[in-house]
Amino acid sequence: MASTYARITGTGSALPERVMTNFDLEKFVETSDEWIHTRTGIRQRHVAAEGETTGDLAFLAAERALAAAGVQASELDLIVLGTTTPDLIFPSTACLVQARLGANGCAAFDVNAACSGFVYALGVADKFIRSGQTKKALVIGAETLTRMIDWKERETCVLFGDGAGAVVLEASDEPGIYATCMHADGGYKELLWNPVGVSAGFRDEPNHGVCIKMAGREVFKVAVKTLDSLVEQTLQAAGMQASQLDWLIPHQANLRIIEATAKRLDMSMDQVIVTVDKHANTSSGSVPLALDYAVRSGKVQRGQNLLLEAFGGGFTWASALLRY
Ligand code: UT7
Secondary structure (H helix, E strand, O other): OOOOEEEEEEEEEEOOOEEEEHHHHHOOOOOOHHHHHHHHOOOEEEEOOOOOOHHHHHHHHHHHHHHHHOOOHHHOOEEEEEOOOOOOOOOOHHHHHHHHHOOOOOEEEEEOOHHHHHHHHHHHHHHHHHOOOOOEEEEEEEEEHHHHOOOOOHHHHOOEOEEEEEEEEEEEOOOOEEEEEEEEOHHHHHHEEOOOEOOOEOOOOOOOOOOOEEOHHHHHHHHHHHHHHHHHHHHHHHOOOHHHOOEEEEOOOOHHHHHHHHHHOOOOHHHEOOOHHHHOEOHHHHHHHHHHHHHHOOOOOOOOEEEEEEEEOOOEEEEEEEEO
16 A cells, blocks of 8 residues: 655745845844844844734635635644744644634634744644644644744843745655654753743743743854754655755744755755744744745745754754655
């Protein structure tokens, strides 16, 4: 019997209308376009309007992915949504999007793996399809990270943005996702986190507001090292050589981290999709936004091999190697 693969049949994305450039940031925080661009590659980010939610962006991205795939929402068996900035504590943002799409009845849940959320969600949906339980899945990565930024803290506020991306995955005899890897190490929780919550409590004292805390330099070091071994492991799991890859579609946190991974794979930067300049770090939104940009701009073509990878709070790290 032929094996069942999960194939991406459509992609979509959505960004808030408002663009905030590094020059805009210079006006209210002690930073400079030069510092931000040299250290991170970021030029601008999109910021959600008041009242605009993660679910709104996810819904738009999902509609576009479904249209690209030619799939009706009512045909979906599964919705998995990666986010760390859900609209509500519950129901999950996946459920909110499901209702708006009119996909009522299928399984729908969120995955919180911080910046690795979309790649985790893709890995989960892949397993559902490979098991035969699911034929058509919608996988979304969506965030409104600017909702939990301290705009006075220059170490973090210049780094993040809002946005969403989505893919439709369908069961197919043709590849498809070859391999996915997922890892976490909660021992690193305090290097990148938002230390408040329902059960731990929402505290207001200084340094404990509802905002992202990051030890940037330490995160950087672990990210580079971890991604090095992750890409090796993924190639091995797929039985492939780096030379067989057409594109690297990395998490868009920092251009220097992306360049280090490309170098490790001996890939030229011409084979790397870079959107960090336009979107900044959109956490779970980052990889599917980059993928949709790559598809719609005509860079990524059917039949090409793509390596997707992400690293984020937890720490979590995950990858997927697939034929588009
Ligand atoms: O998505 C999840 C994963 N996240 C990441 O992968 C992020 C990983 N980390 C990074 O991308 C980088 O570490 C940062 C971009 C966050 C920081 O870059 P860095 O080269 O590691 O800079 P640094 O933290 O070592 O700071 C260097 C200097 C410091 O000043 P001193 O101590 O050298 O005088 C900072 O105070 O830059 C200063 N600085 C700034 N200056 C202007 C920090 N933030 C800013 C800023 N504007 N926004």
